[in-house]
Amino acid sequence: MRLIWLLATLVVLSSAGTVKDPPKVRYDNYAVYKLSIKNKIQLSLLNRLSERTQNLNIWKDYDEFSKQMDIMVSPSESKRFQLFLKLYGINNQLLISNVQVLIDGEQVSSRDSGTFGWKRYYNLDEIEAWLDEILQTHPGITEDFSVGQSYEGRRIRGIKISHGSNKPGIFIESNIHAREWITSASATWFINELLTSQQPEVRNLANSYDWYIVPVFNVDGFAYSHQSDRMWRKTRQPHPTSSCIGVDGNRNFDSQWMVNNGASDDPCSETFAGPVPWSEPETKALSDYLTSIRDKFSVYISFHSYGQWLLSPYGHTKEEFPENYNDLLEIGDAFSGAIKNLVYGTEYVHGSTATVLYVASGSSVDWVFNELDKKVGFTIEFRDKARFGFVLPPSQILANCEELMAGMIALIDRTNTLGYI
Incomplete structure (x- = not known):
């Protein structure tokens, strides 16, 4: 009985967080x-x-x-x-x-008076607390939704912003790769701007469309990147035949999965596609949710970093292009031109994923494009060109966000002009 009591006590202490967590992975002199x-x-x-x-x-x-x-x-x-x-x-x-x-x-705090701002990066609990506050502050315009549950049991949360009914929808998925912190920072800023900005172009963007935004999609990986390993990329589901953990969620969608070496079959690889499509509860949940609202959105955007690219389908091949590829290039011209015209002069390259970046099969954007027939889908790879890479300094968050807004205004405007919305 004493042994059982001791074991039970350890379980309680562990669940209460009093058992010491393993030290964070360090990257000294990497x-x-x-x-x-x-x-x-x-x-x-x-x-x-x-x-x-x-x-x-x-x-x-x-x-x-x-x-x-x-x-x-x-x-x-x-x-x-x-x-x-x-x-x-x-x-x-x-x-x-x-x-x-x-x-x-x-990690240095910006000392922003305890209010949620965009001068530092926030962990999952802080982002979710901010979402709760936003939902309470804007009850008639915002709506909480759940994509589903992660492997570790976390809720994958999204927020819908709507100024009326039956408006065309735009879906934004962010932070599918855990270490890309600038993506959730930009997503939360974008949400805030849609709700509070008084700039006419932003108000038009907010009022004309229904927005579905998931600030942190890979919730397990994102939490782990804050708690244990800043460079963690994948999900957190163990593999049955390997000590390596997790899958690249953006290679796990059932669209040209594992075609043309566009992902890895090695569980230890950063681009491991999983043993089968939809092996991850997160990607399966997103596919189910998107299918359930397929008639409510016209445009799909996935936030990533880094490299300053705007990427359109296809990812699985350099040899084929969508029928509307010229339109996608025209939309890309508008996006990159708007960003370059800002004071920062930042340059984005645009084109299909496979031609301007590399072959990548099984991505969320390609799945939505191919299987849900949404003909405007893009991956945005945010700052920078590798000076800081995944560890973009907090001092660049707002500049990146300003570029995102300028690009999105131009992207949606041109998409609308071409008749896709």
Whole structure:
């Protein structure tokens, strides 16, 4: 009986959070390099090397536009990695000498008087508390909705903003990749602007459409990225035959799943597509929810970082393009032009995912485009071009948000002009 009592006590203490949590993963002296790839042999060698060791982490995969890739290297692997680059003649540029320094700087509070602002990054509990406050403050305009439950039992929350009934809908999904914190920061800012801004163009955007916005889709991974590992990307469901955890949610949708090497079948890979489509409760829940409201929205947007791209279907092939690809390029022109005209002069590249970035199959945008027949769908890859990568300083949050709003106003306006809404 005493043993049972002790075990029960441990369970209670653990659930109450009094048992010490494992220490956070640290990235002291982890470096990030930009590599210039000359040929397929170099690319193949790099991919094989990254698959064989956990000491290399690809931040940005090789893309066709720049012929470059970004990779994070542990200090224990640094000498061997430099020898490898020299042996195979791979040109490189050091982008970040110590990732942990950026992470530490990112955590510094802005001392914003305890109010929710956009001068620092917030964890899941803080974002959900803010959502609750927004719902209470704007009861006639906002509505809480649930996409479903995550593997760890968290509710995947969304907010609907509507100034009337039967208006065309726009759906925004954010933070499917846990470490891309700028995405949920931008989503919450965008929600706030739709509700409070007095700028005529923003008011028109808010009043003319029904908005469905999920600020944090990968709730388990996002919570884990704050609590344990800042660089965590995937979901948190264990794999039955591997010690590696999680799936790349943006490769798990049942649209051209695993086609043309657009994802990995290795559970330890950052782009692991899962054992089957919809293996993750999160992606299955989103597909079910979107199907249930398919007649209520016309445009689908997925927030990501980093790289400054606006990506349209298709992701699974460079050889085929949607019938309306020219229209998607025209919408992309409007989006990127509006952002470049701002004081920051930030440049976005636009085009299909497979042609301007890389082949990526099983994405949410492609699934909505192909299976729900929504012919305007984009992935937005926010700032920057790799100077800070996933650890974008809080000082850049507002600038990124301003660019998002300018781009969205232009994107929706051109989409409407072309008759898609």
